[in-house]
Amino acid sequence: MLPILFTIEGGIATITLNRPDKLNSFNREMALLLQQKLDECASTKNIRCVYITGAGKGFCAGQDLAEVVDPQGPGMQRILSEHYNPIIARIRNLQKPVVAAVNGVAAGAGANIALACDIVVATQSASFIQAFSKLGLVPDSGGTYMLPRLIGWQKASALMMLGDKIAAPQAEQMGMIYKVFPDDDFVNESKKIAVTLAQMPTKGLAYIKHVLGNSMTNNLEQQLQLEDEFQQKAANTNDFKEGIQSFLEKRAPQFKGE
Structure with missing residues (x-):
């Protein structure tokens, strides 16, 4: 059975x-x-949105601890440098929107991989757990970067130290995730988001992702300059021309991601 x-x-x-x-x-x-x-996904032109979910009852419980304690296993350093850090970098650098459809528990690295995605939705019964402290570990997979920026320093600190289990509705309320759907409607509703994104101006979405990501470290002057630069890039895309033309012609736009 393939793991992906x-x-x-x-x-x-x-x-x-x-x-x-x-x-x-x-x-x-x-x-x-x-x-x-x-x-x-990055190299295939006709892919315009990525949708990540889990099979069965969970999204991702994080690292398989049996591999960590296996004397023949890769070891913690390689697990981070060769497994999780490259995954987070790929999600954040991907010039296409990434939706995390969290269909159950998301714990440890599984939670932080979800939070690295551009839009995170979850089932009503899903939950998020920063489980690292209960093993004497530090949150990884970008968690210490993303979580305080999503929910604030104080809440992030408490969740990481206490390892509280956060139900999806609570995660939505605190701004950790975008939206919660009833379990029975989850696949259809979360897929609708992916369908919408796949039909939108892909380059424009990539530019939003880039500019927004840099806003976490830029000062205001730097961010204004970056907005100027990428607005000019966006204005030179075929999708922008289609957007203007469709507005003038009072019809639905047909974006091609170009």
Whole structure:
């Protein structure tokens, strides 16, 4: 059984974490294959949105601890440098929107991979856990970067130190995730978001992702300059021309991601 399932349909690449008997916890094979599929998403022109979810009852329980304690395993340093850090970098550098469809528990690295995505939605019954402290570890996979920027320093500090289990509705309320859907409607509603994104101006969305990401470290003057630079890039795309033309002609735009 492949640890990653991958399909392309209607401009959407669906990546399914597929170790359901282990709540989709990561081992080396799964981590390296996910990187490979993210690279394929980056290089395939007709992919205009990436949708990441989990098989079975969970999204991702983080690292498979059996691999950590295996004397023949990769070891903690390689797990971070060769597994999780490259995954986070690929998600953030991907010039296409990435949706995390959290269908169950997202713990440890699984939670932080979800939070690295551009839009995070979850089922009503899903939960998020910064589980690291209960093992004497430090949050990784970009968690110490993303979480305080999403919910603030104080809440992030408490969740990381206490390891509280946060139900999806609470995560939505505190701004950790975008939206929660009822379990029965989740697949349809979360896919609607991916469909919408796949039909939008892909380059423009990539520029939003880039400019927004830099806003976390830029001062105001730097950010204004960056907005100016990327607004000019956006104004030179074919999709911008189509957007203007469709507005003038009072019709729905037909964006091609160019």
